[in-house]
Amino acid sequence: MRQGGFRVISSQATLDTVLDPKGKSRVRFGSGKERPFGWTQNPKFNAVITYQFDPNSQDYLRDEIRALKKFVKEGGGLIIIGEDLDRYENMEFPINMLAKEFKATFTDKITSAPLTDSGGELTSSIEIPDEGMFPSLSVDDSWKVIIHGADKSPIMAIRDYGKGRIAVISDVGILKWGDVEKANGAFLHGLLYWLCENQTPVGGSRNLPSEAWGGGAIYPDQEIDIGGITVFYAKNQKKNLLEAVKQDMPEIKEKIEAWIPSAQTKDRMYLILSSGDGGGWAVNIYEPKEVGIISLEQEGIMSIFAHELAHTMWGPPNDKGEIAGRLPDLFSEAHAGWFQGKVEEMRTGEREGHEPNRFFAMDEDGKSLDITKIEVKDKIKGWTKLWWIFQKLDERYGTVWYPRWIWVKNMRWADEPDRDLSWDDVVEDMSIAVGEDLFPFFCEIGTTLEKNRFPEAEFSGKMINLPIAPLTISKTGKARLEEIGDYKEAINIGNDKQ
Numbered sequence: 001m002r003q004g005g006f007r008v009i010s011s012q013a014t015l016d017t018v019l020d021p022k023g024k025s026r027v028r029f030g031s032g033k034e035r036p037f038g039w040t041q042n043p044k045f046n047a048v049i050t051y052q053f054d055p056n057s058q059d060y061l062r063d064e065i066r067a068l069k070k071f072v073k074e075g076g077g078l079i080i081i082g083e084d085l086d087r088y089e090n091m092e093f094p095i096n097m098l099a100k101e102f103k104a105t106f107t108d109k110i111t112s113a114p115l116t117d118s119g120g121e122l123t124s125s126i127e128i129p130d131e132g133m134f135p136s137l138s139v140d141d142s143w144k145v146i147i148h149g150a151d152k153s154p155i156m157a158i159r160d161y162g163k164g165r166i167a168v169i170s171d172v173g174i175l176k177w178g179d180v181e182k183a184n185g186a187f188l189h190g191l192l193y194w195l196c197e198n199q200t201p202v203g204g205s206r207n208l209p210s211e212a213w214g215g216g217a218i219y220p221d222q223e224i225d226i227g228g229i230t231v232f233y234a235k236n237q238k239k240n241l242l243e244a245v246k247q248d249m250p251e252i253k254e255k256i257e258a259w260i261p262s263a264q265t266k267d268r269m270y271l272i273l274s275s276g277d278g279g280g281w282a283v284n285i286y287e288p289k290e291v292g293i294i295s296l297e298q299e300g301i302m303s304i305f306a307h308e309l310a311h312t313m314w315g316p317p318n319d320k321g322e323i324a325g326r327l328p329d330l331f332s333e334a335h336a337g338w339f340q341g342k343v344e345e346m347r348t349g350e351r352e353g354h355e356p357n358r359f360f361a362m363d364e365d366g367k368s369l370d371i372t373k374i375e376v377k378d379k380i381k382g383w384t385k386l387w388w389i390f391q392k393l394d395e396r397y398g399t400v401w402y403p404r405w406i407w408v409k410n411m412r413w414a415d416e417p418d419r420d421l422s423w424d425d426v427v428e429d430m431s432i433a434v435g436e437d438l439f440p441f442f443c444e445i446g447t448t449l450e451k452n453r454f455p456e457a458e459f460s461g462k463m464i465n466l467p468i469a470p471l472t473i474s475k476t477g478k479a480r481l482e483e484i485g486d487y488k489e490a491i492n493i494g495n496d497k498q
Contacts, residue, residue, distance in 0.1 A: 004189035011218035016067035026219040027209040044202035047077035052095040056296045058236040058275045059094045073162030077195025081169045082106040084135040103140040104168045111136045111149025119146030125186040135170045165195045214283040215292040233273040244298040262313040280304040282311035306343035310336040315406030318414045325413035325421045334386040345479040356388035366473035367446040372423045391476040404487040405433035424450045436469035
C-alpha cells in the first residue's frame with residue numbers, strides 16, 4: 001500500500017479507540033536509542049482494513065462495530081478480509097459479528113473455478129487462477145459481487161453504505177493470486193482509491209506513527225503491571241489469556257533471568273499482548289525493551305514469551321559492562337529457542353518443537369549436518385543441532401556452562417567488541433568456559449573448523465590446560481532446569497555425566 005502512495009498506520013488497539021477523533025493512541029516516540037512510549041492525538045483516516053483468520057480470535061466489541069459503522073456512514077472506506085472457514089469445522093468467526101452488520105457473511109461453503117470477474121476496471125489487474133477451490137461469502141442485494149465462483153457464490157463484493165463504501169473479500173489468499181507485488185498490489189491500490197473516491201484526503205502531518213523492529217505502530221491502550229513488566233493489551237483481549245499472564249508470567253521471567261543473567265536496563269520491560277495467533281517479536285535494539293506475543297493458547301503465550309524474553313537477554317557482560325564479539329547468525333534464534341524449550345518442559349514435561357533429539361531425524365549419524373554451512377532454508381536444522389549440542393553440554397557441565405560461555409566470550413573479546421566471531425572463536429570460548437577441549441567433539445559431529453585441537457588457552461591472565469572433552473554422539477535426556485551457580489567460577493564437572 002505504501003508503494004502505491006498511501007500513508008498506512010498499523011494498529012493493535014481496538015478500532016473504537018483509534019477512530020475516536022478526540023482520543024489518543026499509544027505509540028513510541030523518537031528515532032534514536034531511546035524511544036519511550038507515550039500518547040499522541042489520533043490521526044484521521046480515509047479507510048480501515050481489518051482482517052481475521054482464526055475463529056478463536058478476539059471478538060469485535062460492540063463499541064468497535066458502532067465506531068466502524070459511524071466511520072463508514074460518514075464517508076469512510078472499509079475492507080473486511082477473512083479466511084477459509086471450512087478449515088475450522090463450521091466454527092463461527094468473530095469477524096462475522098462485524099460483517100453481518102453490513103449484510104454479509106463469511107461461510108463454510110466452498111466454491112470452485114472457473115471464476116467470473118464482473119468488477120470491470122476495479123478487478124482488471126487481478127490474475128485470476130483457472131483452477132482451485134475457494135471459500136465463499138453470502139451477501140444481500142445491497143452488495144455488488146465483483147468475483148464469484150462457478151456456482152455463482154460470491155468471493156469478493158462491494159457496496160455503498162451511507163456516504164462511504166465497503167469491500168469484503170472471502171479469503172486473504174485471494175490477494176496472493178498471481179504476481180503479488182504487481183498484479184495484486186495494483187488491485188489493492190485501485191480498491192482503496194475506489195473506497196476513497198468521494199472523500200477528501202485527510203492530510204495532516206506526515207510525521208505519523210510507524211512500526212520499527214516490532215509490532216507497532218499504534219499499541220494497545222490498556223495496561224497492567226505483572227512482576228515488574230508492564231503489559232499492554234486491548235479491551236477485547238480474552239480473559240483466560242490475561243489470567244494466564246497474571247498468574248504464570250512472573251515465574252517464567254524469574255527463571256530465564258536466573259538461567260541467563262544479563263545486564264539490567266534502566267527501563268522496565270514492556271510486554272505487548274496482541275490479538276490473533278502466530279508468534280511474536282522482540283525489540284532490544286533500543287530502550288525500553290519490548291516483547292510482543294501473538295497467541296490464542298495459554299501455553300502458547302508462555303512459550304512465546306520465553307522465546308522473545310530470551311532474545312532480550314544477552315548474558316553476563318564483561319568487566320566494562322558490555323557485550324563483546326558477535327556470534328554467527330545461527331545463534332540468535334537457537335538461543336531463544338533453547339530457553340523456550342526449557343520453559344516448555346518445565347511447564348508441560350515436553351519440549352515438543354524444541355526437542356534436541358529431533359536432530360537425529362535430520363542428521364541420522366550426527367555427522368552429516370555442518371552447522372558452519374547452514375543455508376537459510378535449513379536454519380531450523382541448524383538450530384535443532386545447536387540445541388542438541390547445548391543439551392550435551394548441559395548434561396556434562398550443568399546449566400552454568402551456558403552463561404559462563406557468554407561471559408567468557410564477552411571478557412575475551414572486550415577489546416574487540418565488534419568482532420564477528422568465527423566458528424573457531426566460538427568453540428574456543430566454549431572450551432575455556434567448560435574447562436575441556438571441545439574441538440574434537442565438534443569435529444566429530446561434522447563441523448568445519450580451522451583446527452581440531454585446543455589443548456591450552458590463556459584467559460584472565462592465566463594459562464588453562466584443556467583435556468579432551470569425552471563427549472559422544474548419542475541421544476540426550478530431559479531438560480536440566482536447576483539453578484546455574486556462579487558462572488565466574490571454573491566448572492567442577494564432578495558427577496555430571498555426558
